[in-house]
Amino acid sequence: MADRIRKPSQYVMVIDLDRCTGCGDCMVACAVENNVAVPPVPAAESRGLTWMKVYRVGNGRPFPAQRFVHVPIPCQHCEHAPCIHVCPVTAVQLDPETGIVGQIPERCMGCRYCMAACPYHARYFNWYDPIWPEGMEATLNPDVSPRMRGVAEKCNLCHGRLDRARERAAAEGRRELRPGEYVPACAEACPMGAITFGDLLDPRSEVARLVAGPTTFRLLESLGTEPKVYYRSDHEWVRRLGQSRLEPLRAERRVLPEATHHG
Amino acid sequence: MTQTRRNFLKFCGGATVGMIASPLPWKLLDDAAIWTQNWSWIARPPRGPQGWRYSACTLCPAGCGLKARLIGDLPVSAWAVPGHPVSGGCVCPAGLGLAQIRFHPARIRRAQRRVTAPDRAPAWRPEDTDLAIADVGHRLRRLRDAGALDRVGILDLRPGRALSTLQREFLARLGGGRYLTLPDGRELAAATLPELVGPQDTVPGADLARADVVISFGAALHDGWRGGGPAAGLRGDHAPELIQVESNTSVTATLADRWLPVRPGSEVVLALGLAHVLLADDLVPASTLARIGDLEAGPHPGYRDLVRRFSPRDTAAATGCEPRDLVATAHRLASARRALAVGGGDPGGGPLGREEEAAIWGLNLLLGAVGGRGAAVLRHDLGGIFAEPDAPSARSLRDLPDGSLELLIVDGAAPGAAIPADLLRRKLAGPDRMLVALSPFASGAATAADLVLPVQAPGEWSDDVPARALAPRTTYMVAPAIAAAPAGIAHPADLLDRLAAAAGGTRADLPGSRRHADLLRRRAGALHARGRGEVFDPADGSTLPVANLPTADHLVRLLDRGGCWSEDPTGSLASRPVRLLGADGSLAPRFRELADGRLPATTAPTDGFPLVLMARGRQGLAGGGPVPPVVNKLYREAHLHAGCGRAHVNPATAAACGLRDGAAAALATPRGRLQVTVVCDEAVMPGVVQVAVGPSPADLGDPAAGASDILMLTAAAERPIWRVEPAALEEVPRG
Numbered sequence: 001m002a003d004r005i006r007k008p009s010q011y012v013m014v015i016d017l018d019r020c021t022g023c024g025d026c027m028v029a030c031a032v033e034n035n036v037a038v039p040p041v042p043a044a045e046s047r048g049l050t051w052m053k054v055y056r057v058g059n060g061r062p063f064p065a066q067r068f069v070h071v072p073i074p075c076q077h078c079e080h081a082p083c084i085h086v087c088p089v090t091a092v093q094l095d096p097e098t099g100i101v102g103q104i105p106e107r108c109m110g111c112r113y114c115m116a117a118c119p120y121h122a123r124y125f126n127w128y129d130p131i132w133p134e135g136m137e138a139t140l141n142p143d144v145s146p147r148m149r150g151v152a153e154k155c156n157l158c159h160g161r162l163d164r165a166r167e168r169a170a171a172e173g174r175r176e177l178r179p180g181e182y183v184p185a186c187a188e189a190c191p192m193g194a195i196t197f198g199d200l201l202d203p204r205s206e207v208a209r210l211v212a213g214p215t216t217f218r219l220l221e222s223l224g225t226e227p228k229v230y231y232r233s234d235h236e237w238v239r240r241l242g243q244s245r246l247e248p249l250r251a252e253r254r255v256l257p258e259a260t261h262h263g
Numbered sequence: 264m265t266q267t268r269r270n271f272l273k274f275c276g277g278a279t280v281g282m283i284a285s286p287l288p289w290k291l292l293d294d295a296a297i298w299t300q301n302w303s304w305i306a307r308p309p310r311g312p313q314g315w316r317y318s319a320c321t322l323c324p325a326g327c328g329l330k331a332r333l334i335g336d337l338p339v340s341a342w343a344v345p346g347h348p349v350s351g352g353c354v355c356p357a358g359l360g361l362a363q364i365r366f367h368p369a370r371i372r373r374a375q376r377r378v379t380a381p382d383r384a385p386a387w388r389p390e391d392t393d394l395a396i397a398d399v400g401h402r403l404r405r406l407r408d409a410g411a412l413d414r415v416g417i418l419d420l421r422p423g424r425a426l427s428t429l430q431r432e433f434l435a436r437l438g439g440g441r442y443l444t445l446p447d448g449r450e451l452a453a454a455t456l457p458e459l460v461g462p463q464d465t466v467p468g469a470d471l472a473r474a475d476v477v478i479s480f481g482a483a484l485h486d487g488w489r490g491g492g493p494a495a496g497l498r499g500d501h502a503p504e505l506i507q508v509e510s511n512t513s514v515t516a517t518l519a520d521r522w523l524p525v526r527p528g529s530e531v532v533l534a535l536g537l538a539h540v541l542l543a544d545d546l547v548p549a550s551t552l553a554r555i556g557d558l559e560a561g562p563h564p565g566y567r568d569l570v571r572r573f574s575p576r577d578t579a580a581a582t583g584c585e586p587r588d589l590v591a592t593a594h595r596l597a598s599a600r601r602a603l604a605v606g607g608g609d610p611g612g613g614p615l616g617r618e619e620e621a622a623i624w625g626l627n628l629l630l631g632a633v634g635g636r637g638a639a640v641l642r643h644d645l646g647g648i649f650a651e652p653d654a655p656s657a658r659s660l661r662d663l664p665d666g667s668l669e670l671l672i673v674d675g676a677a678p679g680a681a682i683p684a685d686l687l688r689r690k691l692a693g694p695d696r697m698l699v700a701l702s703p704f705a706s707g708a709a710t711a712a713d714l715v716l717p718v719q720a721p722g723e724w725s726d727d728v729p730a731r732a733l734a735p736r737t738t739y740m741v742a743p744a745i746a747a748a749p750a751g752i753a754h755p756a757d758l759l760d761r762l763a764a765a766a767g768g769t770r771a772d773l774p775g776s777r778r779h780a781d782l783l784r785r786r787a788g789a790l791h792a793r794g795r796g797e798v799f800d801p802a803d804g805s806t807l808p809v810a811n812l813p814t815a816d817h818l819v820r821l822l823d824r825g826g827c828w829s830e831d832p833t834g835s836l837a838s839r840p841v842r843l844l845g846a847d848g849s850l851a852p853r854f855r856e857l858a859d860g861r862l863p864a865t866t867a868p869t870d871g872f873p874l875v876l877m878a879r880g881r882q883g884l885a886g887g888g889p890v891p892p893v894v895n896k897l898y899r900e901a902h903l904h905a906g907c908g909r910a911h912v913n914p915a916t917a918a919a920c921g922l923r924d925g926a927a928a929a930l931a932t933p934r935g936r937l938q939v940t941v942v943c944d945e946a947v948m949p950g951v952v953q954v955a956v957g958p959s960p961a962d963l964g965d966p967a968a969g970a971s972d973i974l975m976l977t978a979a980a981e982r983p984i985w986r987v988e989p990a991a992l993e994e995v996p997r998g
Contacts, residue, residue: 021514024901025359027356028356029359031893031897032359032362035308036893038892038893043896050897050901053900054901054903055901056903062914063913063915066512066946070514106297108296110296129304131306133368134366136892137306141308141340142310143308148299
């Protein structure tokens with residue numbers, strides 16, 4: 001019986017902000033993999049749908065001391081996810097076997113409580129019918145169903161890829177996945193190698209090493225949501241930004257020289 | 264129990280409350296949610312067996328390795344090939360959308376004739392393609408009968424391909440005409456080195472991954488969009504130390520280990536200032552100095568005398584860079600085992616000038632970085648191996664006098680860098696002048712055309728991809744088609760055949776697409792006969808020496824499967840003498856002018872134009888080529904690309920001009936005016952207006968929408984350097 005049960009995993013993502021160039025490869029790979037629709041008429045800014053969004057943020061200092069960083073923000077897959085607690089139809093679930101917070105669009109009734117509850121603005125509402133330019137439906141990923149309008153959507157760490165990897169493993173008579181066998185599209189596509197993905201419960205994994213690093217942090221840790229998306233940066237101002245605390249930095253501006261050396 | 268009206272109402276109320284508390288309404292709601300998500304008009308993904316096809320991206324000259332995921336015969340997505348010799352496992356957002364690009368809304372399936380004036384936004388009228396070809400053929404025949412075939416040109420936007428050979432062959436069958444190219448910043452940079460070291464049988468390459476320290480003079484190493492190649496050399500834990508010399512805080516500047524902000528257009532002064540410190544502080548080995556033929560004064564002024572005028576103090580005055588930073592940078596470069604200086608310009612801001620590239624190569628030569636163990640490698644070019652006898656020689660479109668053409672045919676390959684539409688049009692003159700584009704999309708250079716003839720899209724035909732300029736290795740790939748072309752859309756070589764036939768040219772024995780395929784095989788045969796290099800097999804990541812392949816067919820098959828032939832750089836300058844002022848000393852007067860403060864790009868604010876306009880673009884996007892719709896959507900929603908309609912200025916500059924963030928303003932230069940939206944951005948140097956070359960985010964899906972308008976405010980159509988232009992900003996009423 002015991003060997004029937006798959007060993008639990010804790011999939012986490014570590015994003016190195018000092019490597020991210022903001023090229024948007026992660027967003028595009030995500031959209032292509034997950035059949036995010038491309039309506040021919042541009043959506044209003046507040047009604048866009050992007051499972052992973054890259055934000056450009058700066059340190060707020062004047063030229064030439066200003067710096068900026070690109071922050072890719074997918075769903076943070078919180079261990080204590082506010083969106084799970086507020087969903088009235090149980091359309092959001094935490095998979096204890098993987099740590100992935102999954103969205104079940106067929107259950108979603110579109111109340112958008114989850115969007116209001118998410119402190120990371122990582123959930124999007126499907127305002128429009130899923131429409132692609134003529135002929136492009138032929139390029140949809142068969143592993144992922146398009147979602148109808150009126151439901152909330154978000155990153156599910158490319159669950160379709162996890163299913164495929166498990167099928168391959170099962171076909172080879174394996175129950176456990178090998179390291180690197182399951183990687184979300186964004187991590188595969190990042191040209192700078194800024195996104196590392198793996199199982200935190202595997203002590204030999206790269207993510208375990210990175211998560212233990214002194215420059216690794218999570219967004220808004222004080223909320224206690226325990227996200228499974230980690231970020232790292234050697235820059236103090238970036239780490240403070242992750243906690244939404246820039247005030248000390250503004251005070252520093254009065255005394256710090258306008259350095260152009262990074263670090 | 265007595266049935267009363269009161270009891271009946273109590274029963275109804277209780278039943279209602281009970282039903283609400285039961286799962287029934289919620290189950291109905293849940294079911295309704297499920298039903299309403301499965302309407303028949305919701306797209307159904309394709310079903311079928313899964314497979315992979317290996318190829319290369321042909322959306323720009325970088326040629327990144329790709330693997331397309333197929334469901335049945337349909338490509339549904341494209342991904343990078345790990346360990347690929349060209350792209351190192353990288354691919355840009357456009358490459359990720361290659362499988363979708365053939366469904367771009369700007370795709371044309373019939374000929375399109377322009378119905379608006381050249382200086383207005385293009386609008387098109389569909390036309391029967393056969394009639395359009397007959398029209399072009401008639402014009403070609405008339406010019407040939409008049410003995411004026413020198414007024415016919417074909418502009419190859421990506422020279423060196425097999426199709427380039429067929430374009431020359433097309434001219435030969437016509438009986439004449441000009442074969443034209445438009446070298447970008449990288450090609451011009453590569454062409455500058457032979458001026459300093461004499462003619463070579465090799466071409467230079469920049470091996471970033473091999474360097475310990477890289478100093479970049481405004482090169483968009485991390486800002487590039489298409490072409491993961493540069494980024495591939497700069498990623499990972501063993502990435503070289505990067506020093507960026509640039510006016511504004513680009514992504515490259517912000518990710519660099521050190522950023523030296525300099526005044527717009529003064530990068531070349533900094534390069535010569537570094538050369539001054541290297542020589543003054545005896546940081547150049549004596550053996551290197553001994554090879555420099557014009558170090559000391561002879562018939563011409565010596566290099567040492569000229570750079571003496573670029574002392575740290577003088578350089579600081581010209582560039583705004585602190586003298587101590589300059590000295591520290593020079594010492595860091597000298598102490599590195601492998602230092603490398605790179606230029607190449609910006610895809611939207613244009614190339615660097617000849618003297619600028621010469622100053623940067625001079626720095627590399629002083630650092631001993633060129634050839635041998637250096638990071639500026641010398642590699643063999645395939646041009647000599649693939650050369651076709653009797654082909655007309657290439658000429659730069661810029662070198663052609665204005666008005667010297669009557670019919671210009673522009674190839675449909677998407678260029679990496681910006682192409683000023685005005686440059687194309689000013690070469691045409693005559694009552695029947697016509698600009699014809701062979702393009703799958705009404706985008707890029709095609710937006711300047713009078714007539715667009717449809718051809719197959721990238722990924723629908725097997726193009727070949729030679730190594731681009733400054734690539735660190737010599738490579739050659741065939742990018743096999745990953746999808747079938749729509750019925751009735753011609754292969755580019757077949758369309759050339761039809762044009763030649765319509766013009767009454769000599770007929771070929773085989774169809775163009777067959778000759779193209781034969782040419783690809785001949786090229787593989789030439790590589791095999793050479794017996795050098797190795798082939799990368801993307802299916803398993805293995806590499807096989809060419810010498811181990813028994814026949815040329817083996818190489819053909821590997822290339823047809825998306826393989827990549829490559830050869831390590833082998834060239835060396837050895838003890839070859841170099842002349843840092845050019846073989847004829849022609850750079851000396853230019854360096855002297857630089858010392859006098861006359862920079863190649865106009866930087867001095869002039870009356871009425873107190874600011875400077877700096878155009879900037881992303882590789883690929885700056886050329887106005889097609890952008891996959893999904894990229895268009897995501898870039899717009901994430902604000903990742905500003906577009907040509909937005910003028911980025913420092914908040915201090917905006918305040919000085921009386922402007923606020925989001926204000927509508929007129930951006931004026933001595934060449935014209937354009938309405939823009941002001942964006943306050945601390946990343947921009949005070950006094951600078953930075954505008955992106957390329958379509959605005961809302962129009963990425965509609966490449967016809969003013970992608971290169973901003974270039975009309977610059978000198979792009981008149982001279983090869985246009986990155987700095989005097990400008991003014993003033994508020995105007997929105998509308």
